Amino acid sequence: MKQPSRHSLRLGVAFVLTAICQANPVFPGADPHVAVFDGKFWAYPTHASDPKAQFHSFDFVAYSSPDLVDWKASEPILKMADISWIKDDGARNHWLWAPGITEKDGKYYFYFSVGPQNPTPSRIGVAVADHPAGPFKDIGKPLLTGGNGFEAIDPMVFQDKDGTAYFYAGGSNGAKLRVWKLKPNLIELGEEVEVATPPEFTEGAFMHEIDGTYYLSYSHGGWNNPNYSVHYATSSSPVGPWKYRGAILNSGESHKGPGHHSFFQHPGTKQWYICYHYWPSTKNEPPLTGQRQCSIQKISFAADGTISKVTPTDEGPEPAPIR
Template structure:
């Protein structure tokens, strides 16, 4: 998400920019209202951690949401969703007001797990008048409650916006890396994480790939590291997902093209996660605007959608076709 435009975004969309599943199950895509979904499989369920959280302390889907907390949803079939309640609130992050800014918002969470713990990485903005920051909190369960580390993990500045954190644990080495940054500065930075997953060891040099704007996501498959990311203006028709590949989690990156772009019925797909499922398939979880082509800025609400992601014989990612209704994939019962 573009924090430089957050004031406009908050007025237009934030009140509904978190999920509101349909009671009794969904017919498929769109799954629910939401933005910036980080998704992962946990014990046979798809968990989605979006921007925003429930006003209702029980996690009930009331339709009232805010960017002062995070929530989560999970599903075993991608048709029925369980509210997982409140993960952490802004007032539980004691350092958040240390910069003296009048307003602060939480967005774009990323979750990683290691050694039986769950780690929630999140953006604190807006970028102006003080730089955005990234924080981290830990919990014993994916639904929390999460306990904040007590200090920022990364602080922006000098043209870098500390937003959209994603932590990738390299399956070949066990080293964890934090990927972050984007929007107005459109700069990607990477840090090696300490073993505690709540502090950084050092920054790792990495080049920003072609067409990078924000929302970095890294996955590994068959000896190749895939760095995918959002390109364009978050509330415009050019918002899309592109990717690059490397033999290393730090590049150098070879740009491979776009994999998710606007079509005749859906606009601005992006800020995604790529999720392998237990049955051997791969899914992409992302947000989009349900409308036909038109000029920016879009108004209304973004929604979370889930579609199939496929690889070509040479390891390339094939363009994703966005679906509606029951065309959307499901998870097999286990």
């Protein structure tokens, strides 16, 4: 029998190592919001059940994982058909995208964007469940409707340490950030807080806080373009004023248009991660076909608290169970 050459052995070892290390992408979809609930990691992306659907869906699913590596999709947690008010704008076609989630007192609050954005204005809805896997029940009316140059998209809720819940929304063609305080029930808007729109802001605002520093991160550029990227600003308050810090995630050789992300922390190791979507492509041009994918990578910080730049890679997170 012919023995394998050293070259073929090296190729075999390389293949095994690649198979072990290549954990990204972790699941299909876009605009992922990852959170930790009930001892698991939960991810809520824009769910494109049809590979030809580039940027929207007609239902939402959740992905859960015990260790950041093995992800399991749920049954639909909210279907467009179950949103009673969705046709009230008179538009012919509708779609769902860019969800966000938060938890309070054992209830889970799921916020989502509803299109079209033109000629009728986009809207944001909210649904509530007793479990992170749903099923979620829509509250029966929009939480926010766009108009007058503002696009009501990309909801994000941040609950501060004093119990105040802040609702962030906006972007796209309007490229304007708006923030409200939510009422304690988390399904009604309270007072709007006047905030500055930070430099290079397009959409997809996300807020997290570490040791008194508030990190407002967001996407810049066109969602279907290689210039899509993640930038951020910091503040001593969840509503600014903002100190612009620059871009931390840009397109790579085979990972185009990374963005619409979320940050989350492992409750045991305290390691921080970013989850984002991208187009798998080597062409530096807007993709015409294919479905976006979601990746998870560790992030690190400089001594002054700034976030180190992230390079898109297929090497995903190591298994990290929640003990």
